[in-house]
Amino acid sequence: MNTSPLPKLFRLIPKAMSRDQADLRRKLRLLEQKSLPDDALLEEIIKWQKQWEQSQQRRARRAATIPALHYPEELPVAQQRQRIAEAIRRHQVVILCGETGSGKTTQLPKICLELQRGCGGWIGMTQPRRIAARSIADYLAQDLRSEIGELIGYKMRFHDRVSGDSLLKVMTDGVLLAEIQSDRLLTRYDTLIIDEAHERSLNIDFLLGYLKQLLPKRADLKLIISSATLDMERISRHFQEAPLLEVAGRTYPVETRYRPLHSWEDEEEESEEKDLEQGILEAVQELYALGPHGDILIFLPGEREIREIGDFLRHQELQHTEILPLFARLSMADQQRIFHPGGKRRLILATNVAETSLTVPGIRYVIDSGLARISRHSGRTQVRRLPVEKISQAS
Numbered sequence: 284m285n286t287s288p289l290p291k292l293f294r295l296i297p298k299a300m301s302r303d304q305a306d307l308r309r310k311l312r313l314l315e316q317k318s319l320p321d322d323a324l325l326e327e328i329i330k331w332q333k334q335w336e337q338s339q340q341r342r343a344r345r346a347a348t349i350p351a352l353h354y355p356e357e358l359p360v361a362q363q364r365q366r367i368a369e370a371i372r373r374h375q376v377v378i379l380c381g382e383t384g385s386g387k388t389t390q391l392p393k394i395c396l397e398l399q400r401g402c403g404g405w406i407g408m409t410q411p412r413r414i415a416a417r418s419i420a421d422y423l424a425q426d427l428r429s430e431i432g433e434l435i436g437y438k439m440r441f442h443d444r445v446s447g448d449s450l451l452k453v454m455t456d457g458v459l460l461a462e463i464q465s466d467r468l469l470t471r472y473d474t475l476i477i478d479e480a481h482e483r484s485l486n487i488d489f490l491l492g493y494l495k496q497l498l499p500k501r502a503d504l505k506l507i508i509s510s511a512t513l514d515m516e517r518i519s520r521h522f523q524e525a526p527l528l529e530v531a532g533r534t535y536p537v538e539t540r541y542r543p544l545h546s547w548e549d550e551e552e553e554s555e556e557k558d559l560e561q562g563i564l565e566a567v568q569e570l571y572a573l574g575p576h577g578d579i580l581i582f583l584p585g586e587r588e589i590r591e592i593g594d595f596l597r598h599q600e601l602q603h604t605e606i607l608p609l610f611a612r613l614s615m616a617d618q619q620r621i622f623h624p625g626g627k628r629r630l631i632l633a634t635n636v637a638e639t640s641l642t643v644p645g646i647r648y649v650i651d652s653g654l655a656r657i658s659r660h661s662g663r664t665q666v667r668r669l670p671v672e673k674i675s676q677a678s
Contacts (some may be wrong), residue, residue, distance in 0.1 A: 288328060289315055292335075299338035301404035302470040307335055335430060345450065346402040346435060350427050352393050360532045364394050367528060370504060373558030375498055376525035378508045378515050382532025383571070384642060387509050388478055389426070390421055392451050395474050400505060401450035404473040411479050411487070413611055414618055420453040421443075421619065437664045442615075456486040463493060474505045480518065481510040495522060543564055544653075559652060560595045561586070566650045567630065575603075576639040577647025578629040583656040586610045589632045596630060609633035657671060 289311055296307050311329055314324065354361035370377045371394070381387040385546055388408075395406050410416040420437035427434055436445030437453040445452050456477070463469065475494070480487055494506055508518060508525075519527045544562045563581060570579055583589050591609045596606050605627040607620055610635075621631055624645045631643060635655050655674050 290333065292328070295335060297503060299403070300342050301473045301513065303334070304340040304403075304503065305468065306468060307338070308317050310334075326587070342402050345448070346399055346446065347544060349396050349399070349401070349450065350429070350434070352397055353426075354393065355386070358390060359532060360386040360390040360394075363528075363530055364390065364397075366514045367530075368394050368398055369393075370526050370528055370529035371395065371400075371507065374526055375502070375521040376506045376508070378510070378519055378522075378525055378527045379530065380512065380515055380527065381510050385530050385532045387530065389422055391476055391478075391509060392423060395505075395507075396450060398439065398457050400474040401650075402473070403503065404471050405445075405452045406474040406476065407449060407459060407469075407472045408451065408453045408478055409608060410414055410453065411456055411482050411484055411488075411489070413455055414609070414613075415479075417442075417618065418622060421450075423451065423453075429514075456484065456490060460486050460489060467480070468497065468501060470501075471502070473503060474507070476507045476509060478509045479511065480508045481512040481514070491518065492523065492577075498522075503611070555603040559654075560592050563592060563650060563652065564596065564599060565650060567596070570634055570648045570650075572600075575628070578624065578631065578641060578643075579634045579644040579648045579650060580646045581630060582635060582649070582651045582655070583632055584652065585634060586612060588652075588654075589634070593632050601630075603627050604630060606630045606632065 292311055296304050299307055305332045310327075314331075315326055318328065344404075354364060356362065360367065367377075367379065376565070379387055379391065391408055392408060395401060398544075400406055408419070410419065416437050416439055420431060420435050424431050424433075424435040429435055431437070432444040432449070434447055434449060435451050435453070436449040438445050438458050440457070452472075459469075459475075469475070477487065477490060480491070491508070498504060498506065499609070501658075506522075508515070508522075510518075514626075515527055519525050542562065542565070544559065567579060567581075570577075581592075584590060589610055593606050593608050603626075605625060607617075607629055609618065609621055609631055621629075621633075621643050629645065633643075651674075653673055
């Protein structure tokens with residue numbers, strides 16, 4: 284009969300912090316291989332138990348900091364949180380498809396916290412864009428009545444507001460990719476949420492490929508892949524038919540008006556493309572004529588266009604109007620202004636970062652310039668370019 288206490292100790296390991304589990308498991312395996320006298324074995328087991336107890340106590344302290352969680356019932360993801368939570372509990376990999384505005388980005392971390400994820404290590408959430416990472420961290424910190432850097436933190440290039448006590452770490456996908464170099468097993472995380480996976484950037488593809496190899500080595504690690512599109516069957520097959528959950532978005536009646544930048548009024552003259560600035564001004568004036576309420580989101584291809592058209596609109600002396608730019612190089616303070624509506628009607632000039640990565644409050648109308656910077660690979664120069672191109676009407 285095997286009376287060794289080691290099998291029982293192995294079963295205690297999942298109650299320790301994620302970053303300590305590999306070391307605790309390694310030490311028990313070494314003890315299995317050694318033929319130590321009973322006294323020496325007992326001494327090593329006592330040392331092991333002290334290390335485990337310290338780690339387990341850190342985990343318990345983190346669990347005690349999880350605040351009361353509240354879900355906005357109008358959000359589709361919140362309405363289906365029990366079904367989502369059960370899938371996360373039962374499977375190592377879960378894929379969630381939810382349309383823009385369904386609440387997947389803001390509510391998924393809270394569902395994970397409700398499942399006591401984040402206690403053994405950080406819940407890591409990746410975002411393709413820095414603006415989105417910062418705004419999501421700010422929103423969740425306010426929602427959980429915490430300060431940035433406490434329960435909720437964020438990390439991106441040149442900015443690190445995460446502490447050892449943080450439960451959720453929001454970061455750009457490039458940050459997580461860089462961390463793999465120093466921590467191959469990502470032991471500081473017990474849950475990873477790869478958000479906006481439908482964008483299929485090179486960083487996201489690298490992460491999904493690496494995580495597939497990592498998951499068998501990290502049985503305690505949960506992976507949630509979130510997308511705004513339903514075309515995720517290939518990723519589900521990539522992760523051995525991982526469950527794919529669909530959540531409908533909130534639907535609103537939408538009226539679409541096409542206003543081409545071509546003038547056909549004078550048939551004798553050759554049609555000329557109107558100036559983009561004038562076209563946007565006319566669209567703004569048309570929306571102002573519909574009523575005094577509702578902010579307007581204006582999609583433009585890049586920072587230069589945002590600055591130029593912002594200056595143009597300011598010189599039009601639009602009454603009771605605040606003009607706010609939104610692009611990646613803007614200071615954090617200026618970026619956050621769009622999330623705090625004031626008394627004036629707002630014109631928010633943004634790149635397509637505001638299309639799926641974040642939700643701007645108060646928007647009732649959208650003007651799309653029909654132009655965007657599209658990432659293209661040049662076969663001649665072997666470099667990636669960002670030319671301005673026309674987008675389809677479907678976009």
